Amino acid sequence: MDFKFSEQHELLRQSVRDYCAREIRPHARDWDESERFPLEIVPRLAELGLLGIRVPEAYGGAGMDVTAYAIAVEECAKVDGSLALTIASHNGLGTGHLLTFGNEEQKRRYLPRAVSGEALAAWALTEPGSGSDAAALRTTARRDGGDWILDGTKMFITQGSIGGFCVVLARTAADAPPQRGITAFIVDTSTPGYRASKKLKKYGCRWSDTVEVTLDNVRVSDTERLGDIDQGFLDTMRILDTGRISIAAMALGLGRGALDMAVAYAKERAAFGRPIAEFQAMQWMLADAKTQLDAAELLVYRAAWLADRGERYTQEASIAKLFASEAATRVCNDAMQIHGGYGFTREFEIEKHLRDVKLCEIGEGTSQVQRMVIAKHILRT
Numbered sequence: 001m002d003f004k005f006s007e008q009h010e011l012l013r014q015s016v017r018d019y020c021a022r023e024i025r026p027h028a029r030d031w032d033e034s035e036r037f038p039l040e041i042v043p044r045l046a047e048l049g050l051l052g053i054r055v056p057e058a059y060g061g062a063g064m065d066v067t068a069y070a071i072a073v074e075e076c077a078k079v080d081g082s083l084a085l086t087i088a089s090h091n092g093l094g095t096g097h098l099l100t101f102g103n104e105e106q107k108r109r110y111l112p113r114a115v116s117g118e119a120l121a122a123w124a125l126t127e128p129g130s131g132s133d134a135a136a137l138r139t140t141a142r143r144d145g146g147d148w149i150l151d152g153t154k155m156f157i158t159q160g161s162i163g164g165f166c167v168v169l170a171r172t173a174a175d176a177p178p179q180r181g182i183t184a185f186i187v188d189t190s191t192p193g194y195r196a197s198k199k200l201k202k203y204g205c206r207w208s209d210t211v212e213v214t215l216d217n218v219r220v221s222d223t224e225r226l227g228d229i230d231q232g233f234l235d236t237m238r239i240l241d242t243g244r245i246s247i248a249a250m251a252l253g254l255g256r257g258a259l260d261m262a263v264a265y266a267k268e269r270a271a272f273g274r275p276i277a278e279f280q281a282m283q284w285m286l287a288d289a290k291t292q293l294d295a296a297e298l299l300v301y302r303a304a305w306l307a308d309r310g311e312r313y314t315q316e317a318s319i320a321k322l323f324a325s326e327a328a329t330r331v332c333n334d335a336m337q338i339h340g341g342y343g344f345t346r347e348f349e350i351e352k353h354l355r356d357v358k359l360c361e362i363g364e365g366t367s368q369v370q371r372m373v374i375a376k377h378i379l380r381t
């Protein structure tokens with residue numbers, strides 16, 4: 001296994017790192033407090049190629065690979081979870097679904113808009129009554145001549161209110177087994193009946209746009225159907241495989257960012273006449289954090305490397321997400337402990353990292369779901 005980063009990957013890492021230090025870090029806390037998505041950063045994200053990382057150059061994208069996608073998300077997350085979640089979901093879910101399963105006409109119509117930031121992408125699988133059991137979704141799409149009529153409610157939709165289009169998963173065969181009768185559709189969010197019905201107030205990743213979406217008699221042409229009829233659920237599982245690598249990378253970045261903060265604080269803060277970094281109890285927390293994050297990094301980039309080679313990586317993506325998210329949550333918690341009482345205040349960034357990282361154990365399949373996926377693979381062999 002040889003997944004060393006290329007020069008192009010290193011350049012990407014450095015450019016995202018510089019951008020985040022200069023243009024995100026100074027504002028991230030204010031945006032988090034106000035829970036306002038800073039639309040003013042979208043043109044710059046587009047300019048940096050962060051809105052079309054894996055989109056071929058023919059459609060205006062950066063034409064890079066899954067490893068690049070993970071690197072970009074990791075670097076964003078070191079500074080800000082909301083930014084990482086925005087980049088991960090826009091690239092991996094909505095845009096990723098179009099890229100992987102769209103026909104040429106659909107790609108030409110939507111990808112350039114996604115890449116330029118004219119239309120951020122949303123992706124709607126989850127519903128109020130179905131999350132982990134995604135195949136139990138109840139949104140329907142029924143045929144009406146050459147069109148489809150969509151009805152239902154979607155929950156936790158990232159970019160659901162600010163996005164220009166949303167890939168919606170809907171039931172197209174009531175009598176088929178749950179995983180067989182689901183189809184994907186591209187819905188322009190200006191279509192009558194598409195409504196961001198409720199903005200959700202969150203514990204972490206607060207400026208990322210998360211909304212409930214109502215679909216009320218939404219009419220879409222059959223040309224907006226994405227992939228084959230009744231096959232959308234299988235396609236969705238493939239999209240989630242790549243998405244899980246990005247959530248694992250997000251966890252890794254948040255953990256690395258928290259460790260950097262903890263190291264700086266431990267060197268600076270004194271107690272009992274010396275820097276707290278000299279106490280073994282503090283050193284062991286730092287050592288454990290470094291060890292866990294290095295292991296997480298290997299798992300994240302192993303999964304990305306397999307994806308880039310066109311090999312199967314479902315299990316490896318789940319392993320990476322499970323390990324990285326749980327490790328990073330521990331690391332952020334320990335980093336807060338190292339900050340003592342000051343870490344508990346909103347004067348320091350660490351509390352935001354600790355809030356943001358929790359999402360990584362939940363979104364795109366909870367830790368329990370990742371264990372189910374991994375166990376299924378182990379038992380199959």
Ligand SMILES: Cc1cc2nc3c(=O)[nH]c(=O)nc-3n(C[C@H](O)[C@H](O)[C@H](O)COP(=O)(O)OP(=O)(O)OC[C@H]3O[C@@H](n4cnc5c(N)ncnc54)[C@H](O)[C@@H]3O)c2cc1C
Nearest residue numbers: 123124125126130131132156157158362363364365366368
């Ligand atoms: C900030 C945020 C952004 C999101 N963005 C999107 C998005 O853009 N698009 C989208 O479609 N979805 C999105 N989601 C939804 C996310 O993927 C779901 O929240 C997640 O899959 C869990 O579903 P649930 O919340 O319904 O929890 P549930 O499925 O109700 O799970 C509740 C608990 O039960 C456990 N559980 C469930 N089934 C089992 C089982 N068989 N065995 C053991 N334990 C089980 C779970 O692990 C969990 O601990 C987002 C969520 C959040 C919080």
